[in-house]
Amino acid sequence: MLYIASVGSSSGRQKISNEDLCSINPELNSKVLEELGVKTRYSCFPLEVLAADSTPRQRDEKALCSPTDLGKQAVDSALKGTAISPEQFGLVLGYCHSPHQLAPSEGQRIADKLKLKIPSFDVGSSGADLLLHIYTLLSWKEEVVPEVSLCVAANSPTRHINYSEGIAGVLLSDQAAALVITKNLDYSPLFKVVECSYGLKNSFSYTEIPIYEHLSFSYPVPSAVIEEEVSFISSIKEKYKSQFSNFYYASSLPIPSLILEIAKKSNTQPLIEGLINEGCSLSTTPFSALYFELAKLQSNDGVILTSSGLGEKKGYTVLERL
């Protein structure tokens, strides 16, 4: 059995408002922005550099912070107020779908920032890394899973966005999320991992934002995507209906109005405050949602998080608030 002892989140330093976007991209107007529903988002790069349609390398030169800085801040926010210190970590799993440097891995860079000389790796799927981290730990024999593991995804999609056209700039944000995973109840964990899976083949085909040439998405989102997600969430709810009274839902889907629609149709409570106010960074976003709306959740509430990754593979986890 695995538990989430703590969760943290951080965002880029450069706030980008809807007004900022409209001044760069003539296609945008208040109707489109309202429909999409993201109010602010954050970048690791200064606004004037993003507005200049610069290349990723040019942006790196002017970066306000790196994905690794974001990751470290997310770890700090996860540890704040807990009795857990980095020395207790036995493993660091990291990932960055938009790294500023290729080697060593993001996990190694984070471990280095924490001054840890321990196993540190990247396990990633671009859109569902943190889910894949939990799934990976669950796939091992329990005795080889460390007592406490750190999982961090730190993404900087704004490094790749052309802000003068399209809606990628409206939705995406530089963000990191960190999870402290433990197999020991002594750490007074926030959540029990009731179930976690990764690799379900889904038919989500709305993704087309070129990040690292892997990811992309189109708008409007086909209704089949919504129907499939509603059907999936409903089947999970059915399975756990006797266990949980309330079901919350968060997702790596980058559009708040879409999550609201899915939540409404599946009769779950959406966790989207973080998404509206911080933008989306795919794999990190459902876990940042937990961080931002933790106060809403009560003991015995169920949380369903979904995330889609490379190769149109989907992951999900069901968590119980302890």
Next chain:
Amino acid sequence: MLYIASVGSSSGRQKISNEDLCSINPELNSKVLEELGVKTRYSCFPLEVLAADSTPRQRDEKALCSPTDLGKQAVDSALKGTAISPEQFGLVLGYCHSPHQLAPSEGQRIADKLKLKIPSFDVGSSGADLLLHIYTLLSWKEEVVPEVSLCVAANSPTRHINYSEGIAGVLLSDQAAALVITKNLDYSPLFKVVECSYGLKNSFSYTEIPIYEHLSFSYPVPSAVIEEEVSFISSIKEKYKSQFSNFYYASSLPIPSLILEIAKKSNTQPLIEGLINEGCSLSTTPFSALYFELAKLQSNDGVILTSSGLGEKKGYTVLERL
């Protein structure tokens, strides 16, 4: 202290002779081929598919085996004749610079083939993965390093080569190498890792073969590359001159005549039989050299292996034959 308990190697099933290459690439002639010095090489794809200038995806469809199959064969060859079984591995480090699929990682695919539910990750640098694996294990606190670890690099560069022009097809081969690393002398290891480093910035600028859009190399190789390597090898020899009577040298450099020249100038014994008869797969090749020429090495011989990776970073290790 880390030791190499065992080493293994494997190659693709499709043999490609110099005659085969000449029939596909009109630029090639016996003079060029002799100068380069590789006599045969192996691919995971049938010759007629490679000759048809097919895309990587088209080649995958006709593949005779996957990089993971190659990796598994290299592990089998490393374990053959030893008392070590896969159940003893506490960790699998893998890498493939030319994967047929992106997720999960090569390390996870290898662990799955070995039916192991243990920590399995990719750590890679395209040209120096196995060195980076050793370096990674050495960078941890000794108590967290598993008793026995498996390191595997399985590369399939022939997936990306245009055989109708250039010399990439002459030099490169699909190959895997496996190392069983232990911190325990009870496993009667073959080698002691005397020193290992990765990340030295070097000025090697001869690499230009497009594999995964990271790697490439040009020919003829600038003489500065040779001089730098000679100077580097000589400095290592000087450091260990009182410890070893004989020094052997192997490298990820893909051209046998180049290795011969460097060995001659640095007064070391070249390990190139494997390279001549199997071709080069970059990170795997210096370790395949150990496998093919193990019988040459005697107790107290020193072996210097060098390998260059992403971002023109270089790794090396000094091994003592026990």
